[in-house]
Amino acid sequence: MTAIQVKNLKKHFKQVKRKPGMGSYIKSLFHRDYDTVKAVHDISFEIKQGEFVGFVGPNGAGKTTTLKMLSGILFPTSGEVTVAGHVPWQREPQFQRKFSLVMGQKNQMWWDLPVIESFQFNKTIYEIPDATFKAQKEMLCELLDIGHLINNPVRKLSLGERMKCELATALLHKPEILFLDEPTIGLDVISQKRIRDFLAEYNKEQGATIILTSHYMEDIRRLCDRVMIIDHGKLIYDGTYDKLIEKYADTKMIEVGFHEGVSEADLKKVAHVISYNHASAKLSVQRKDITKATTELLKLPIEDISIQEESMEEIVREIFSK
Amino acid sequence: MGAWVGAYVILIEVIFFHIDSLAGWSKGETLLILSFYYLLQNLSDLFFKDNIESFDDTVIHGELDFLIVKPAPTRMLAFFWRIRWDQVGSVIITLFLFTYAFQNLAQPLSPGYFLIGLSMVLVSFILYFSLLTMIASSTFWIGRNNSLRTIVFSITQLSRYPRQIYGKIFGLIFSSFIPMALLATIPAETALAQPIGILIAFFIGITILFSALSQWVWLRGLKRYSSAN
Numbered sequence: 297m298t299a300i301q302v303k304n305l306k307k308h309f310k311q312v313k314r315k316p317g318m319g320s321y322i323k324s325l326f327h328r329d330y331d332t333v334k335a336v337h338d339i340s341f342e343i344k345q346g347e348f349v350g351f352v353g354p355n356g357a358g359k360t361t362t363l364k365m366l367s368g369i370l371f372p373t374s375g376e377v378t379v380a381g382h383v384p385w386q387r388e389p390q391f392q393r394k395f396s397l398v399m400g401q402k403n404q405m406w407w408d409l410p411v412i413e414s415f416q417f418n419k420t421i422y423e424i425p426d427a428t429f430k431a432q433k434e435m436l437c438e439l440l441d442i443g444h445l446i447n448n449p450v451r452k453l454s455l456g457e458r459m460k461c462e463l464a465t466a467l468l469h470k471p472e473i474l475f476l477d478e479p480t481i482g483l484d485v486i487s488q489k490r491i492r493d494f495l496a497e498y499n500k501e502q503g504a505t506i507i508l509t510s511h512y513m514e515d516i517r518r519l520c521d522r523v524m525i526i527d528h529g530k531l532i533y534d535g536t537y538d539k540l541i542e543k544y545a546d547t548k549m550i551e552v553g554f555h556e557g558v559s560e561a562d563l564k565k566v567a568h569v570i571s572y573n574h575a576s577a578k579l580s581v582q583r584k585d586i587t588k589a590t591t592e593l594l595k596l597p598i599e600d601i602s603i604q605e606e607s608m609e610e611i612v613r614e615i616f617s618k
Numbered sequence: 619m620g621a622w623v624g625a626y627v628i629l630i631e632v633i634f635f636h637i638d639s640l641a642g643w644s645k646g647e648t649l650l651i652l653s654f655y656y657l658l659q660n661l662s663d664l665f666f667k668d669n670i671e672s673f674d675d676t677v678i679h680g681e682l683d684f685l686i687v688k689p690a691p692t693r694m695l696a697f698f699w700r701i702r703w704d705q706v707g708s709v710i711i712t713l714f715l716f717t718y719a720f721q722n723l724a725q726p727l728s729p730g731y732f733l734i735g736l737s738m739v740l741v742s743f744i745l746y747f748s749l750l751t752m753i754a755s756s757t758f759w760i761g762r763n764n765s766l767r768t769i770v771f772s773i774t775q776l777s778r779y780p781r782q783i784y785g786k787i788f789g790l791i792f793s794s795f796i797p798m799a800l801l802a803t804i805p806a807e808t809a810l811a812q813p814i815g816i817l818i819a820f821f822i823g824i825t826i827l828f829s830a831l832s833q834w835v836w837l838r839g840l841k842r843y844s845s846a847n
Contacts, residue, residue, distance in 0.1 A: 309844060364845055369686050371841050389689035397687050404684040421690050 299473060299505040300343040300366065305375035307336040307361050307529075335361040337529035338375075343507070343522075345472075348499045350520030350537075351509040354616055358529040359509040360399075363475045366507070367397045380473055393422055396466035400478035403450065404462060411446040411453075411461045415468060422469035429468065436464040439494055456487030463491065467498070474498075476508045480515055492518055513612065527616060544611045548586055550579045553599045566592045623711050626652060626778070627718070641782035646722030647810060648780065653719045654735070654809075655778050655802035656712040658742050663705040666697045666747060671770055673697075673754040674763040680846030693836050697751055727809055735809025738821070742801040745825040748832040749773070749798070755832070758839030777801035797824055 313329040314320050336358040343349055351359050364370040366377060368384035368391070377384055382391035398404075405414035419429045437443040440460040445453060453461065459479060466474070476495070480488045496519055499506050510516055516523060516537070523540050525533035533540060550567065552558075553576045560572045567579040567589050581589045586603065593601060630652065634645040643651070669676075676682055676696065685695040720727065750770055757763050776792055781799035784792050792799035804821045807814050 360847060364683070367687050369683050369845055370843070387686065387692075392687055392689035395687075397684070399683070402680070402683065421688050423689075 297345045298342050299345040299347070299380060300341075300507075301376075301378045302342070302366075303340050303376040305336055305339050305362070305365065305377060306334070306373045307358075307365060307370060308373045309333045309335055334529045336365070336372075339526070339529070339531045341524065341531065341534055343505060345505055346499070346503045347522060348495075348506045348520050349508070350516035350523045351507055351526065352513070352516060352523060352612060353509075353526040357526045359526055360477055361529075362526070363397070363477055363507065363509065367395060367475050368392070369397075393469060394471060395473040395475065396469070396471040397475045398462055398466045398477065398479050400459065400476075400481035403458070405450045405458075405465055407451050408449055410449055411442075411465070414450070414461075414465050415446065418465055418468050424469050428470070432468050432470060433464075436467055439497065440464055441490070456483050456490075459483060459487070459491065460494075463494070470502065472502075472504055474504050474506045476506060476510075478510055479508070480510060480512055488512065488515070495519055525612065525615060532615070540611065541605055544615055545605060546583050547580045548583055549604045550581055550586075550589065550593065551602045551604065552577050552579065552593060552596075553601075554597055555599050556597050558596050558598065562596060563593075623652075623656060623715055627715070641780050643780045643782070644722075644724065646719055646724065647806065649715070649719035649722055650809065651780055651802045651806040652778065653712060653716040654739060654742075654805040656715060657709075657736075657739055658746060658777070658801055659774070660705065660709045660712055661739070661743050662746060662750075663708065664702055666750070667770070668702055669697045669699050670750045670754045671767045674757045674761075674766055677757045677843065678762060678846060682843060683845055686840070686843075692840065693751065693833065697747070697754075728811060731811040732809045735805045738805035738808045738818070741822055741825050742805060745797065745821075745828055746777075746801055748825070748828040749796070752828070752832040752835050755835045755839040758842045773798055777803075794824065797828070800824070 309332070310330045311333055312324065313331045314324050339358075339362065351362070353359050361370065365372050366379055366384055368387045371385045380391060380394045382388055382394075384391065405411060406417075415429075415433060418424070424432070437446065440463065442457070442460050442464060445457055445461060446464075450458060450461070463479065479495075480491055483491070492515055495506065495508070498504060499519075506519075508515065508519060520537065523533065523535065523537050524531060525540075533543075535543075549570070552563075555575070558577075560569060560577075563569050563572065563577055563579060567581040567585075570578040570580050572578075579589070579593075590601070590603070627649070630645065630648055633640065634648070638644070640648055673696070682692070682696060685692050685699070688695060753769055753773070754766065757766070773796065776796070776798035777800075779799075781789060781793055781803040784799055789799070800821055804814075804817065808818065
């Protein structure tokens, strides 16, 4: 069943173009020149119910603008969108009860009040029955380990703690669709992992449809069945993670460890050397040459060897550099 | 707030030292207008004034995002988001002002008419809210509005005095197009049991009209909302 359908969606912003200086300012009072910024330009896709989709792209690619149109914050310039059977920008309360939006860089809880106050506010606004609220609150407090935090004012929480509470606040009404805009930004590795584990669990248990944007490719790799890559407002890839690797990662990475003298020159004869020190090295090898390169390497006095796919960061960097 | 009230009471005392009536209003009646004016200010300070004055920041910083996605009227969430409970104390000063006004009236007020006057403050509250939210909604078109606080303050001053002082042309403007002059005068006239049945109907009618107009302006503005990164 389709949860989200997007057809030829566009969002163009008109921006005032003004040169610096007082003269230009006075001139702009009478006549203004505008630039059109094509934040999202003619994208189309469908997302099935329960899918976990990664939305990837550099800064300013159009990821957040797309999420804002899907959640009804922004009106599009043109195009059609249905989310859970509703047109988002009509902002019907029945639709708004079906989804949640979490933005890693913005806070939606009351800054000076304890977290529980924001929970209570959402309970009222989303008309959550007492029993559901109690059960959902307990479940989220346990999964996110925030039971000891909810009576603290939001401003006293660390970034990681706040983000876990943000997620809990957003999920109290059991949304069937979840828009996550960089929920792990600025978090330490442990907090990132905890949130990642929680999202995987939530997607599996609740069958929620999730769109995730993140600059941490590890988030995308571990969580998303499907990856969409957007650049300059256009969708340039939409498919599985595996196919992305197949299509764009024509090399693999070999890590070798050695206990006695293997020179960099020896390794260069076999493959492209990414990094080298007296005990280990990282090599990049064409996918088709991997067997031959491994055979050659095993002739050297090496202690261990591992073959890995290129990191997601590398692949995306590769795509955007083309 | 106490100092402001004190200053205005002194101003009225000085004016009435030289004259017996101001556009047909005695000192006690003028003080009654001032009391209703401050009651309206107390209510707006408590519920929405801060939110309106900082609305340009809310829009420019994209803080409206999380209010738009909630299943509740965005306009109400945006303008009633922070309630200033610390303003409750100001009501006590207004009560003192009412007492002082009563002492200066030639005849005591009928409790029934006074209650109707108080209920008119609720109509004033809706009208005042509608006017100010309409001004605040201009942020959607012009972006940063550094004058928002000044505009709100200046326009509010118009409701402090009897509507009759504005004469014909300005009286029409401040009673119909920018109906600030009605906000405190109508509750006071009602409390004083002056025969203004048609005027009350006009006051309620214009409140409904401005309420609908401000909602329309708000919805048009919200379509232009471009959020922030």
